[in-house]
Amino acid sequence: MHMTTTQQSHWDVIIIGAGLAGLLAAGRTAKAGLRTLVLERATQLGGRAASPQLHGIPVNPGARAISTSAIGLLQEEGIEVTGGSPKPSVQFVTGMPGESLQQLPLMQVFLGKWATWSEKMQLVRFLIRSRQVELTGLQTVSIERYLADTLPSPRIRRIVLSLIRLATYCDAPAQMSAKAALTQLREKVVYVNGGWASLVKSLKQQAIAAGAVIRNESAVAKIQGEAPELRIVLKDGTVFYAANVLSTIGPKPWLKLLDPPLAEGVASRYDNLVPVYAACLDLIMKRLPKPNKTFAIGVDQPWYFANHSAVSTFSEHPEQEIIHVMKYLPPGLSPSIGDDQQELEAFLDEIQPGWQDHVLERRFLPRMLVSHAVSEPSPDDRKPGPVITARPGLYVAGDWVGENMLVKASLVSAREAATAIIARHGSTNHKTRNGDRAIPC
Numbered sequence: 001m002h003m004t005t006t007q008q009s010h011w012d013v014i015i016i017g018a019g020l021a022g023l024l025a026a027g028r029t030a031k032a033g034l035r036t037l038v039l040e041r042a043t044q045l046g047g048r049a050a051s052p053q054l055h056g057i058p059v060n061p062g063a064r065a066i067s068t069s070a071i072g073l074l075q076e077e078g079i080e081v082t083g084g085s086p087k088p089s090v091q092f093v094t095g096m097p098g099e100s101l102q103q104l105p106l107m108q109v110f111l112g113k114w115a116t117w118s119e120k121m122q123l124v125r126f127l128i129r130s131r132q133v134e135l136t137g138l139q140t141v142s143i144e145r146y147l148a149d150t151l152p153s154p155r156i157r158r159i160v161l162s163l164i165r166l167a168t169y170c171d172a173p174a175q176m177s178a179k180a181a182l183t184q185l186r187e188k189v190v191y192v193n194g195g196w197a198s199l200v201k202s203l204k205q206q207a208i209a210a211g212a213v214i215r216n217e218s219a220v221a222k223i224q225g226e227a228p229e230l231r232i233v234l235k236d237g238t239v240f241y242a243a244n245v246l247s248t249i250g251p252k253p254w255l256k257l258l259d260p261p262l263a264e265g266v267a268s269r270y271d272n273l274v275p276v277y278a279a280c281l282d283l284i285m286k287r288l289p290k291p292n293k294t295f296a297i298g299v300d301q302p303w304y305f306a307n308h309s310a311v312s313t314f315s316e317h318p319e320q321e322i323i324h325v326m327k328y329l330p331p332g333l334s335p336s337i338g339d340d341q342q343e344l345e346a347f348l349d350e351i352q353p354g355w356q357d358h359v360l361e362r363r364f365l366p367r368m369l370v371s372h373a374v375s376e377p378s379p380d381d382r383k384p385g386p387v388i389t390a391r392p393g394l395y396v397a398g399d400w401v402g403e404n405m406l407v408k409a410s411l412v413s414a415r416e417a418a419t420a421i422i423a424r425h426g427s428t429n430h431k432t433r434n435g436d437r438a439i440p441c
């Protein structure tokens with residue numbers, strides 16, 4: 001039997017990046033008998049799904065909620081996902097930074113005096129219609145335009161926009177297609193037990209069991225040539241060859257690796273994608289001053305608060321609370337780090353007064369890359385597909401590829417890329433050189 005080792009230079013497929021996309025694709029290509037090498041720049045695997053420790057607990061860097069349709073994709077790979085869904089008892093918080101803020105429980109919107117009867121009816125009709133409306137055709141319209149046309153009341157629009165921010169992780173209603181936003185609004189979500197690191201662990205185990213080889217601390221510096229053999233050069237000068245290369249890194253850094261570069265007209269499609277960022281405050285608390293307040297979102301400001309430990313398990317100390325506070329940053333704008341942190345703290349003062357006295361450990365992450373691309377309105381699907389026709393043998397996967405959003409886009413595109421690679425491998429008869437399956441070293 002033939003052994004694959006991290007020193008071997010020729011592979012059927014090389015995957016750049018060991019995030020969820022790279023690990024899922026590696027499991028698939030390795031299971032199909034392709035000699036698969038995964039190259040990861042970092043020491044830890046998982047990319048944006050890694051859950052670094054906070055107070056000794058693996059905590060997602062920024063709030064993570066996986067959609068049930070993304071869970072379905074993982075289950076199809078044989079991955080079990082456990083966790084809890086947030087309760088719908090949301091507090092809406094109105095007001096601007098520096099002003100006095102006001103809390104409005106969901107039931108008050110429907111039953112209290114905050115909205116008129118006609119406004120309440122607008123909201124009820126919208127919530128029903130948003131689940132039923134035919135989405136085809138809505139990819140050309142922004143969600144801002146769609147709401148302006150369907151919701152006459154500005155404050156009901158603001159309530160709905162806060163729900164759309166929550167569902168899409170993005171504060172760019174003019175730049176997001178109504179189809180993408182409403183699709184996302186229909187999704188149910190789960191906070192995963194043990195954080196997303198548990199997903200990374202399962203996908204990694206599966207890829208290795210199928211025979212993929214994973215090499216960490218292996219930053220790719222160049223992707224050279226094209227079919228029948230691409231050449232991968234690492235930062236340290238090591239060279240690998242493969243008939244198929246799948247990149248799961250972001251569009252802009254990926255373009256920089258290509259040698260020769262893609263023609264300008266083709267490259268601009270990837271280069272013009274607009275990334276989405278968030279400022280995140282993660283906290284481990286001894287206890288919460290207001291334990292019943294588990295979930296709040298800003299109406300006039302793009303703020304988020306949730307107690308993830310209220311419905312899922314992260315540590316052996318269930319009495320400790322895991323809190324995520326977040327600000328969705330407008331795409332393209334530099335964050336004002338000090339102001340964002342103060343703003344989130346003031347928001348937390350409103351939801352959990354006296355919270356500072358109960359903090360065990362905290363972490364502020366001013367500019368987290370949530371997604372490489374906003375789903376923009378466009379007549380043709382503006383987000384690219386996984387097969388790079390201009391460079392045979394080259395594929396891409398990630399949250400900027402295909403018609404889905406966030407991690408679902410990463411998982412779907414990884415699966416599609418793996419399927420295309422397996423099909424191409426079969427048709428070009430690039431069989432493993434001695435017919436053996438790769439085995440882990």
Ligand SMILES: Cc1cc2nc3c(=O)[nH]c(=O)nc-3n(C[C@H](O)[C@H](O)[C@H](O)COP(=O)(O)OP(=O)(O)OC[C@H]3O[C@@H](n4cnc5c(N)ncnc54)[C@H](O)[C@@H]3O)c2cc1C
Nearest residue numbers: 017019020021041047048062064065219220398406407410
């Ligand atoms: C704060 C925050 C909140 C989020 N919340 C949600 C949510 O609730 N729901 C949801 O669905 N999604 C959410 N996301 C998005 C989700 O985390 C990502 O879509 C998903 O993890 C992307 O996985 P990926 O494998 O495509 O990319 P990545 O995880 O980015 O993996 C790419 C990998 O490539 C590696 N790499 C980069 N360059 C090189 C190189 N030159 N050579 C070798 N390796 C390289 C990186 O180190 C990384 O490991 C959130 C993201 C953030 C940051």
